[in-house]
Amino acid sequence: MPSIKDVADIAGVSTATVSRVLADKPHVRPQVRERVLAAVESLNYRPNLVARSLRVQKSNKIGLIVADIQNPFFTSVSRAVEDLAYQHELSVFLCNTDENPEKEDIYLDLMQDENVAGVIIAPTRQTASAFTEAIKLDLPMVIIDRRLPGVGIDSVLIDNVDASYRLTEHLIADGHRRIAAMFGMDSVTGSQRYQGYAQALKDHDLQPSSDLVIHVNAREEEGYQAAKQLLNRTQPPDAILTSNGLLSVGAFRALHESKVAIPDEIGFASFDETGWTTLVDPPITIIEQPTYEIGQAATELLLKRIETPARPAREIILKANLVVRNSCARH
Amino acid sequence: MPSIKDVADIAGVSTATVSRVLADKPHVRPQVRERVLAAVESLNYRPNLVARSLRVQKSNKIGLIVADIQNPFFTSVSRAVEDLAYQHELSVFLCNTDENPEKEDIYLDLMQDENVAGVIIAPTRQTASAFTEAIKLDLPMVIIDRRLPGVGIDSVLIDNVDASYRLTEHLIADGHRRIAAMFGMDSVTGSQRYQGYAQALKDHDLQPSSDLVIHVNAREEEGYQAAKQLLNRTQPPDAILTSNGLLSVGAFRALHESKVAIPDEIGFASFDETGWTTLVDPPITIIEQPTYEIGQAATELLLKRIETPARPAREIILKANLVVRNSCARH
DNA sequence: AGTCTTGCTGCAAACGATTACAATATTTTT
DNA sequence: AAAAATATTGTAATCGTTTGCAGCAAGACT
Numbered sequence: 180m181p182s183i184k185d186v187a188d189i190a191g192v193s194t195a196t197v198s199r200v201l202a203d204k205p206h207v208r209p210q211v212r213e214r215v216l217a218a219v220e221s222l223n224y225r226p227n228l229v230a231r232s233l234r235v236q237k238s239n240k241i242g243l244i245v246a247d248i249q250n251p252f253f254t255s256v257s258r259a260v261e262d263l264a265y266q267h268e269l270s271v272f273l274c275n276t277d278e279n280p281e282k283e284d285i286y287l288d289l290m291q292d293e294n295v296a297g298v299i300i301a302p303t304r305q306t307a308s309a310f311t312e313a314i315k316l317d318l319p320m321v322i323i324d325r326r327l328p329g330v331g332i333d334s335v336l337i338d339n340v341d342a343s344y345r346l347t348e349h350l351i352a353d354g355h356r357r358i359a360a361m362f363g364m365d366s367v368t369g370s371q372r373y374q375g376y377a378q379a380l381k382d383h384d385l386q387p388s389s390d391l392v393i394h395v396n397a398r399e400e401e402g403y404q405a406a407k408q409l410l411n412r413t414q415p416p417d418a419i420l421t422s423n424g425l426l427s428v429g430a431f432r433a434l435h436e437s438k439v440a441i442p443d444e445i446g447f448a449s450f451d452e453t454g455w456t457t458l459v460d461p462p463i464t465i466i467e468q469p470t471y472e473i474g475q476a477a478t479e480l481l482l483k484r485i486e487t488p489a490r491p492a493r494e495i496i497l498k499a500n501l502v503v504r505n506s507c508a509r510h
Numbered sequence: 511m512p513s514i515k516d517v518a519d520i521a522g523v524s525t526a527t528v529s530r531v532l533a534d535k536p537h538v539r540p541q542v543r544e545r546v547l548a549a550v551e552s553l554n555y556r557p558n559l560v561a562r563s564l565r566v567q568k569s570n571k572i573g574l575i576v577a578d579i580q581n582p583f584f585t586s587v588s589r590a591v592e593d594l595a596y597q598h599e600l601s602v603f604l605c606n607t608d609e610n611p612e613k614e615d616i617y618l619d620l621m622q623d624e625n626v627a628g629v630i631i632a633p634t635r636q637t638a639s640a641f642t643e644a645i646k647l648d649l650p651m652v653i654i655d656r657r658l659p660g661v662g663i664d665s666v667l668i669d670n671v672d673a674s675y676r677l678t679e680h681l682i683a684d685g686h687r688r689i690a691a692m693f694g695m696d697s698v699t700g701s702q703r704y705q706g707y708a709q710a711l712k713d714h715d716l717q718p719s720s721d722l723v724i725h726v727n728a729r730e731e732e733g734y735q736a737a738k739q740l741l742n743r744t745q746p747p748d749a750i751l752t753s754n755g756l757l758s759v760g761a762f763r764a765l766h767e768s769k770v771a772i773p774d775e776i777g778f779a780s781f782d783e784t785g786w787t788t789l790v791d792p793p794i795t796i797i798e799q800p801t802y803e804i805g806q807a808a809t810e811l812l813l814k815r816i817e818t819p820a821r822p823a824r825e826i827i828l829k830a831n832l833v834v835r836n837s838c839a840r841h
Numbered sequence: 842a843g844t845c846t847t848g849c850t851g852c853a854a855a856c857g858a859t860t861a862c863a864a865t866a867t868t869t870t871t
Numbered sequence: 872a873a874a875a876a877t878a879t880t881g882t883a884a885t886c887g888t889t890t891g892c893a894g895c896a897a898g899a900c901t
Contacts, residue, residue, distance in 0.1 A: 182857055193881045198859055206879055228623040229569075230857030233560045233886050248592075249585045257579055261606050265613070270620055273604035275592050282596070289601055292559040431789060455786030458762060513887055524851045529889055537849055561887035564856050 181222040190218040201226065232294050239269050241481060242290040242298040244283065248275040251453050252424065252470055253301070256323065259474025260299060267482065269296070278303050287313050297481045301325055305367055319484040323477045326367045331492045333484055335477045339368055342466045342499035343375030343422065346448050349464065350418050351383050353507040355446045358385075359409050359416035361426050363397040372422040372450070391416055395426070402429025410437050410445075418446030418507070424453045431459065447506045461505035468499050512553040521549040532557060563625050570600050572812060573621040573629040575614065579606040582784050583755065583801055584632065587654065590805025591630060598813065600627065609634050618644050628812045632656055636698055650815040654808045657698045664815055666807045666826040670699055673797045673830035674706030674753065677779050680795065681749050682714050684838040686777045689716075690740050690747035692757050694728035703753040703781070722747055726757070733760025741768050741776075749777030749838070755784045762790065778837040792836035799830050 187194045192211060199207050200215040207215075218224070232238040243260050245253040257273060264271045272295060274286040283303050290298050297319035304310040307330040313320075314330060321333040350358050360376050363369035373394075377387045393409075395401040402421060406429065409416055419434070421427040427449035434441060441447050441461055448464045449456075456463040476495050483490065518525045523542060530538050531546040538546075549555070563569040574591050576584040588604060595602045603626060605617040614634050621629050628650035635641045638661040644651075645661060652664040681689050691707050694700035704725075708718040724740075726732040733752060737760065740747055750765070752758040758780035765772060772778050772792055779795045780787075787794040807826050814821065 183859095184857080194858080195860075195881060195883095196879090199880090202859085206877095208879065211879085225619065225623060227564075227857050228620075229560055229564045229625050230886090231859075233558075233564050233888090234857080234859050236886070238560075248579075248588055249582070251580070254580045254585060258606070261579075270603075270605070270617075272601075274601070275589070286601075288556065289559075292556060294560050428785070428789070435789065453785070454759070455789050458759070458766065458786050459789050460791055514889095515887075525888080526851060526853095526890075527849090530850090533889085537847095539849065542849085558887050561856090562889075564858090564886090565888045565890085567856070 180227075181224045182227065183224070185222055186215065186218045186224050189222065190214045236294065237296055238294045240272050240293065240295045241269050241478075242272045242274065242286070242293075242295045242300075244274045244276060244286050244290075244298060244300040246276055246278045246301050246303055248273070250424065252324075252451060252468060255470035256474040256477075259471040260478050263475055263478040276303055280304060280309070284312060287316060287318075291316050291318060297321075297485050299323060299477045299481055302327060305365060319481060319488060321477050321480045321484065323473055324368070326371070328367070333480045333492050333494070335473050335480065335495045335497070337468055337473070337497050337499050339371035339499075340375040340378070342450070342468075342501075343372040344379045345375075345501050346420060346450070346464075346466050347376045347379035348383070349501060349503065350420060350446055350448055350507055351379065351385070353442070353446060354509060355418035355507070356385060357388075357391060357414075357417045358420060358446075359391040359393070359418070360420040360422065361393045361395060361402060361405050361430065362422045363426070364394045366397070369394070369397075369422060376420065376422075397423045397425050399425045399429040399432075402426035403433045404429070406430035406433035407437075410434070410439060415445070418442075418448070420447075421449040424449075424451035427451065427453070427463070427465075428455070431463070435459075442506050443509050446509075452502070457504070463506045464504045465502050466499045467502050469497050472497055511558075512555045514555070514557065516553055517546065517549045517555050520553065521545045567625065568627055569625045571603050571624065571626045572600050572809075573603045573605065573617070573624075573626045573631075575605045575607060575617050575621075575629060575631040577607055577609045577632050577634055579604070581755065583655075583782060583799060586801035587805040587808075590802040591809050594806055594809040607634055611635060611640070615643060618647060618649075622647050622649055628652075628816050630654060630808045630812055633658060636696055650812060650819060652808050652811045652815065654804055655699070657702070659698070662823045664811045664823050664825070666804050666811060666828065668799050668804070668828050668830045670702035670830075671706040671709070673781070673799075673832075674703040675710045676706075676832050677751060677781070677795075677797050678707045678710035679714070680832060680834065681751060681777055681779055681838055682710065682716070684773070684777060685840060686749035686838070687716060688719075688722060688745075688748045689751055689777075690722040690724065690749070691751040691753065692724045692726060692733060692736050692761065693753045694757070695725045697728070700725070700728075700753060707751065707753075728754045728756050730756045730760040730763075733757035734764045735760070737761035737764035738768075741765070741770060747776070749773075749779070751778075752780040755780075755782035758782065758784070758794070758796075759786070762794070766790075773837050774840050777840075783833070788835070794837045795835045796833050797830045798833050800828050803828055 183194045183197050187197045197215050200212050247253060261271055276283040280303050299321050301324040302310055302322060307327050310327060323335045326336050362373045380387045393405045395405055419430055421430045439445050450466045452465055452467040456465055514525045514528050518528045528546050531543050572595060578584060592602055607614040611634050630652050632655040633641055638658050641658060654666050657667050693704045711718045724736045726736055750761055752761045770776050781797045783796055783798040787796055
């Protein structure tokens with residue numbers, strides 16, 4: 180691998196001049212610039228990013244730390260972040276915490292050690308206090324997907340209360356009354372979605388009965404079990420709402436297996452567009468999160484933060500989309 | 511951020527000694543080691559990876575370059591690579607080429623500029639000659655998913671001919687005769703799968719008729735259109751085989767929309783376990799690729815290559831799994 | 842006691858860029 | 872034509888590590 184020194188030698192100038200040419204700085208004769216460029220060409224020289232990063236104490240990388248890379252929500256967000264980063268000539272370092280706080284710490288440290296310009300993160304921690312370690316790193320940072328109350332950090336979130344409210348209201352409008360719902364445990368997102376659900380019921384003079392509300396870990400198997408259990412009750416619910424893509428798969432599988440008719444015997448509505456919702460019978464009514472927009476907004480926010488580290492933190496809240504299909508309205 | 515110099519000052523030693531302690535090298539008095547460790551602790555010192563990487567001319571990062579991060583096949587592979595890397599204290603730099611050779615080049619260069627220890631890549635190029643740019647970088651490298659004939663590079667692949675043969679044979683065994691099939695265009699993978707399909711037909715005294723074989727780009731929309739077109743023929747096929755997850759979604763959507771009964775009116779079988787295949791009616795018979803094993807094997811191969819750059823290249827070929835469900839056998 | 846190991850530690854030179862600053866050359870101004 | 876301003880280029884320090892080499896102390900051997 181040729182270094183800047185080699186280029187300088189061939190062009191018959193100093194490394195400083197080469198550096199200036201490459202950085203498009205003024206104060207270099209056109210003739211000399213030519214020579215340098217020719218030398219660069221002939222050697223197929225590429226500047227060493229590690230050395231540059233060491234010298235200028237920053238880099239053109241950003242980190243993207245997500246909780247689960249197999250979750251379509253995150254891959255779609257990643258896609259957006261990647262696209263924007265590419266446009267700005269940044270590269271992205273994608274990490275997967277697996278919802279594991281320990282891994283999260285390791286990756287956060289790594290980001291700092293790698294001199295990244297900034298980080299976009301979907302934190303596994305649910306409270307600001309548990310996240311202080313990360314905050315004090317003072318890296319440009321933006322949080323996505325999970326609200327961390329009280330930390331003064333740029334965030335891009337969706338309006339979970341609203342989304343859940345509308346989904347619930349939709350079920351109510353279709354005549355469902357005993358609406359069971361599953362929410363992710365120990366997550367702000369989950370509790371916000373519960374809130375919207377409960378509010379919608381109240382606003383329509385329905386009592387949120389505690390035996391219809393289920394809090395579980397957001398895993399397919401748990402969604403399956405919970406749905407099974409609901410169906411086996413002496414008085415099963417009119418409808419089931421699931422607040423997360425993984426729970427949805429599990430719940431749907433249970434309904435499907437039990438051969439209960441959707442929507443005539445039981446209504447079904449859920450969160451997240453996951454690719455299968457239009458293929459099954461009936462197509463599922465869902466809340467679609469604007470994943471690409473989330474990634475975009477997060478990247479833009481991060482770029483601004485990098486540019487102006489002192490600017491006041493901003494919280495961007497996007498509305499989700501209710502996509503009505505045929506899993507709610509009885510015939 | 512404290513540097514090794516700060517640690518050295520506090521511990522009252524030279525930076526060389528600190529470095530030796532941190533690298534667990536011999537020749538340092540236990541007492542001194544103690545002092546250094548204490549200083550490290552008190553300052554919360556973390557070595558600067560960029561500086562280290564510059565000095566030793568390598569790093570603990572590996573690159574993973576995939577074609578489409580939204581494809582479950584690749585996310586699953588990534589997951590495996592990540593797990594193994596994590597165990598070996600490596601971090602992974604995940605890049606998305608979007609099947610774009612230009613992006614591929616950029617990322618490949620970036621990998622080199624970042625001093626990564628090695629790269630795992632699913633090349634977008636279909637021929638070795640188009641890939642020479644990459645090869646001459648002489649980075650430790652392993653290729654996954656797509657066979658690049660004639661390059662002497664470690665690869666882990668699945669036996670596409672065999673997989674496709676078995677899937678076709680399965681359809682034949684279930685009584686289908688006029689079996690249409692869609693293959694990805696311009697890809698070795700696609701043509702291997704075609705090969706297996708054609709061979710299976712021949713071995714069962716069936717003629718592979720050219721009007722039943724469709725070569726398209728591996729996109730959902732093209733699968734949809736192709737399937738529509740097949741169904742609208744005066745003499746539609748007995749069965750459809752799709753050789754790729756995206757084509758499958760499209761084709762299935764078309765079948766579903768046309769309300770043609772699977773498998774009684776038409777058989778359906780496809781590649782890739784994509785999450786929806788068991789949720790639809792009927793569940794789809796598929797070839798399941800051992801994605802996790804692919805990622806594992808690739809990482810192991812890469813680690814060995816890094817350790818012994820001169821070892822002979824190896825090609826690991828994994829068999830895929832035929833998962834029989836209810837989309838082929840007529841009642 | 843003198844010489845040889847051996848163990849411990851520090852000095853200083855890398856790694857490959859960027860960038861103050863100084864030095865020189867060129868142009869403009871008076 | 873001299874002085875001042877400006878443009879061009881080079882020198883050398885710097886970023887934070889690692890590591891070859893040398894120095895020195897202490898113990899082992901003759």
